Amino acid sequence: MRRIALVSILVAAGVVGCRERTVGTSAAPSLDSAPLPAPSTPPRSDLSIYVLSMTLTDQNGEKVGLDVFRGKPVFVGMFYGTCPSACPMLISTIKQAMSKLDAATAAEVRVLLVSFDPVRDTPEALRAIVTRRELDPRWKLASAPEDQVRDLAALLGVQYRRLPDGNFSHTSSIVLLNRAGAIDTRLDDTAQPVNSLVVRARAISVTN
Amino acid sequence: MRAVASVLAVLAVSSLAWGVRGQSLPLAREAAMVRVGPGTYRPLYPSSAAEAEVRVKAFLLDRLPVTNGDFVAFVRARPEWQRDRVPGVFADEGYLSHWAAPAELGANVDERQPVVRVSWFAAKAYCSARQARLPAEAEWELAASASRTRADGRDDRAWREEILAWYSRPNPQRLPLVGSTPANYWGVQDLHGLVWEWVLDFNSAMLSTDARRSGDKEGLTFCGGGAINATDKGNYPSFMRIAFRSSLRAAYTTHNLGFRCAGDDREVVR
Structure with missing residues (x-):
C-alpha cells in the first residue's frame, strides 16, 4: 500500500x-x-486579462492600468530590478524578439514589464534600468501593489515567491497579448528561440 | 478554551463583514474562525537553508470550509461572480457548474456541503468580501499539521496513517457535509478528508531553484530532482498536496477543490 x-x-x-x-x-x-x-x-479567444483591475506605476511615475497598451500586441513579462541574471535575460530575450520584427509590426508592438518588488522598484530604479538597457519608448517598466502582483502572476501563469533575503524566486515567461488583451502565445523558457513570438506578433499586427 | 474565546471574538467582528456594498448578509455559523499558531512550518521543499523553518505568526482560520450556502449568499450579493457573468480568465467553464442555476443550489446540492468548483480568483473574492483572505500555504500547512491532541502531529504515526487512509479512500458519490471530521488541536475541522483547499500562494509551490538557471530549471525544479530534496520523505500527504497545488492554475475549478478563509490575528485584538 x-x-x-x-x-x-x-x-x-x-x-x-x-x-x-x-x-x-x-x-x-x-x-x-x-x-x-x-x-x-480548449483556449477561448475572449479571455482578456484586462479585466484585472491594477494600478501600475511606471518608470516616469505615471499611474496607468494593466490595459495601458490595449489595442496593441504586447509582450508582457514579470521581473524585479535587483535580480542578478534571470531578469536581465528576460529583457535581452524580448529585445531579441523585437529586433526580428518587420518595421510595421515593430511600430505596433509594446512591452510591459511588471516588477515583483514594489518596495525597491521605484520609478527611479525602473528609469535606471531603462537607461542602462537602452530601452526605447515602446517599453514600460512598472511596479504594482503586492496583492495585484499576485493576481497578475496568477493570470500569466508565473510562479514566484519572496525569499527571506528579499530576492524573488520566479519563473521567467514572456507572454504575447493580442489587441484585446488575451494571451496569444507564451515563451516559458527565455533560453528558447523567440520565433513563435515574432511570428505571432506579426500575425496580430496585420489583423485589426 | 482559548479556541472558544476566539470564536466569540471573531463572530463579533465578522458580523459586519458582508456590508461592503451595502448588502448586509448574516454571517453563516460555519464561517466562525479560530486562532491558530504561532508555530513553525517546515516546508517539504525548502528552497534554501534559510527557509527550512518558517515562523508562522498566530492567525485566524475558518473552523470549517466555506459551504455552498455561504457561497450562494455571496454570489447573490455579488452577481458578477455568478457563473454566467464571471470573466473567463477568473474562472473556467466548470465554475459552480454543479449548481442548478447561477444563484440557486438546486435539490442535489446541500448548502452544508463544502463549496467546490471554485477558482482561486473566486475564492479570493469571497474572502475579501468577508474582509478576510485566503490562508498562506505556510499557515494552512501549520494548521493541518496538528493532530487531535497536539499542535504538531507530524510525528504522530497513527494520525499520519489516518490521513493517508482518508487520501486513499475513493471520493464519495456525494460530498460529506462540513464538520464531518473531528476538530484538531486548534479546533479546526475538515482540513483532511473532505476536499482540497486553495491557498493564497498556491503558485509558489516547488520553486526550489532560481530562474537564473534557465534551460535546466524545469528539470531541477519540478521533476525528479525535487523528490531528492524533500526534508521529510515519509510525509506522503504533504507531498500529495504540493503535487496537487503545483498543477493548479488560478482559473481552474474542479469537483473536489474548495477553500476556507483566514485573517490576521490583530482582528481579534481590535
Missing part, C-alpha cells in the same frame, strides 16, 4: 511538473483516482 501510494505521488508530481502546459482540472484527493491531470478545456 505504501509503495503504491509513493509511486502514485511520484507520477503525479512528475506529470504536473514536466508537462505543465497540458495539466487539467481533474485532480482528486484519493489514490484510486490519483491526482493526474486531464486535458483542460
Whole structure:
C-alpha cells in the first residue's frame, strides 16, 4: 500500500511538473483516482486579462492600468530590478524578439514589464534600468501593489515567491497579448528561440 | 478554551463583514474562525537553508470550509461572480457548474456541503468580501499539521496513517457535509478528508531553484530532482498536496477543490 501510494505521488508530481502546459482540472484527493491531470478545456479567444483591475506605476511615475497598451500586441513579462541574471535575460530575450520584427509590426508592438518588488522598484530604479538597457519608448517598466502582483502572476501563469533575503524566486515567461488583451502565445523558457513570438506578433499586427 | 474565546471574538467582528456594498448578509455559523499558531512550518521543499523553518505568526482560520450556502449568499450579493457573468480568465467553464442555476443550489446540492468548483480568483473574492483572505500555504500547512491532541502531529504515526487512509479512500458519490471530521488541536475541522483547499500562494509551490538557471530549471525544479530534496520523505500527504497545488492554475475549478478563509490575528485584538 505504501509503495503504491509513493509511486502514485511520484507520477503525479512528475506529470504536473514536466508537462505543465497540458495539466487539467481533474485532480482528486484519493489514490484510486490519483491526482493526474486531464486535458483542460480548449483556449477561448475572449479571455482578456484586462479585466484585472491594477494600478501600475511606471518608470516616469505615471499611474496607468494593466490595459495601458490595449489595442496593441504586447509582450508582457514579470521581473524585479535587483535580480542578478534571470531578469536581465528576460529583457535581452524580448529585445531579441523585437529586433526580428518587420518595421510595421515593430511600430505596433509594446512591452510591459511588471516588477515583483514594489518596495525597491521605484520609478527611479525602473528609469535606471531603462537607461542602462537602452530601452526605447515602446517599453514600460512598472511596479504594482503586492496583492495585484499576485493576481497578475496568477493570470500569466508565473510562479514566484519572496525569499527571506528579499530576492524573488520566479519563473521567467514572456507572454504575447493580442489587441484585446488575451494571451496569444507564451515563451516559458527565455533560453528558447523567440520565433513563435515574432511570428505571432506579426500575425496580430496585420489583423485589426 | 482559548479556541472558544476566539470564536466569540471573531463572530463579533465578522458580523459586519458582508456590508461592503451595502448588502448586509448574516454571517453563516460555519464561517466562525479560530486562532491558530504561532508555530513553525517546515516546508517539504525548502528552497534554501534559510527557509527550512518558517515562523508562522498566530492567525485566524475558518473552523470549517466555506459551504455552498455561504457561497450562494455571496454570489447573490455579488452577481458578477455568478457563473454566467464571471470573466473567463477568473474562472473556467466548470465554475459552480454543479449548481442548478447561477444563484440557486438546486435539490442535489446541500448548502452544508463544502463549496467546490471554485477558482482561486473566486475564492479570493469571497474572502475579501468577508474582509478576510485566503490562508498562506505556510499557515494552512501549520494548521493541518496538528493532530487531535497536539499542535504538531507530524510525528504522530497513527494520525499520519489516518490521513493517508482518508487520501486513499475513493471520493464519495456525494460530498460529506462540513464538520464531518473531528476538530484538531486548534479546533479546526475538515482540513483532511473532505476536499482540497486553495491557498493564497498556491503558485509558489516547488520553486526550489532560481530562474537564473534557465534551460535546466524545469528539470531541477519540478521533476525528479525535487523528490531528492524533500526534508521529510515519509510525509506522503504533504507531498500529495504540493503535487496537487503545483498543477493548479488560478482559473481552474474542479469537483473536489474548495477553500476556507483566514485573517490576521490583530482582528481579534481590535
